[in-house]
Amino acid sequence: MVFTAPELVDRMIEPTPSTDMWSCGAILYLLLSGKLPFNASNSADLLDLIKKGDWDFSGDLVGIGNK
Amino acid sequence: MPEGPKAVITKLMVKDPEKRATAEMILQDDWVQGHLKGQSDITLSPKAIENMKIYWVFSTHLRTTVCLMLSILLLMKGKSEFYYQMMTLFSIEFMKPEFFQSLMEKYKQMDANNTGALPKKELIKSFLIHNTSSN
Numbered sequence: 617m618v619f620t621a622p623e624l625v626d627r628m629i630e631p632t633p634s635t636d637m638w639s640c641g642a643i644l645y646l647l648l649s650g651k652l653p654f655n656a657s658n659s660a661d662l663l664d665l666i667k668k669g670d671w672d673f674s675g676d677l678v679g680i681g682n683k
Numbered sequence: 684m685p686e687g688p689k690a691v692i693t694k695l696m697v698k699d700p701e702k703r704a705t706a707e708m709i710l711q712d713d714w715v716q717g718h719l720k721g722q723s724d725i726t727l728s729p730k731a732i733e734n735m736k737i738y739w740v741f742s743t744h745l746r747t748t749v750c751l752m753l754s755i756l757l758l759m760k761g762k763s764e765f766y767y768q769m770m771t772l773f774s775i776e777f778m779k780p781e782f783f784q785s786l787m788e789k790y791k792q793m794d795a796n797n798t799g800a801l802p803k804k805e806l807i808k809s810f811l812i813h814n815t816s817s818n
Contacts, residue, residue, distance in 0.1 A: 622698050634700040637709070641695025648688055650734040653696065669698030673689060 617659060618652050619643060622669040645671075687714030 621638035624631065645653045653671040656662035665671075691712055694704035709715055793805055 621700065623700050632700070633706070634703050637695050637703055637706065638697075638700075640709075641692050644688065644695065645692050647734060648692075650730065669696075671696060673692075 617662065618654060618666075620663075620666055622667050625663045625667045685714075687717070690714065 619639040619642040621631075621635035623629070624635055642653050645651075654662055654665040656665055691709060691714055694709065694712070697703040704712075710719075793808075795805055795808075
């Protein structure tokens with residue numbers, strides 16, 4: 617659910633290649649930062665956040681360092 | 684965080700699917716191209732590797748564990764808040780066709796006498812078998 621693309625929230629449509637790309641981005645975010653791009657205490661709030669599609673790099677991404 | 688991966692994430696996590704980068708576009712990205720040519724500008728810190736390990740362990744154990752937990756929850760059928768929260772989580776996150784298929788297969792395996800119901804005895808038995816085989 618945390619990797620769901622905004623256009624999939626609230627709509628019973630099949631995932632498309634572009635929703636997969638969103639998920640790739642969200643997974644990359646998680647892998648590099650150890651944090652989720654969206655955070656909420658319950659699933660309804662989480663889906664709302666995703667629907668807005670509003671995220672940033674505010675949580676300092678600690679996972680990687682410059683060579 | 685280096686600008687390279689930041690730019691890739693920014694291109695991928697675009698709200699409008701029409702404006703979102705395609706796989707082809709990401710392949711053309713400078714940072715990705717650099718990696719494809721073996722020029723890495725970043726090193727993975729131990730912290731990043733730890734993150735990936737946690738994710739991997741979580742995802743492999745998850746599906747087998749969830750299957751059993753779901754069966755137990757179905758038996759509970761209580762009206763507790765916890766029950767509903769767990770069921771919502773399961774239905775959103777795990778009820779994909781292929782998962783449902785494997786769930787049904789596991790269920791049939793557990794239902795040794797083919798009654799279509801799972802008495803406590805059968806549940807406990809399969810739980811013990813599952814636990815010893817996965818450890």
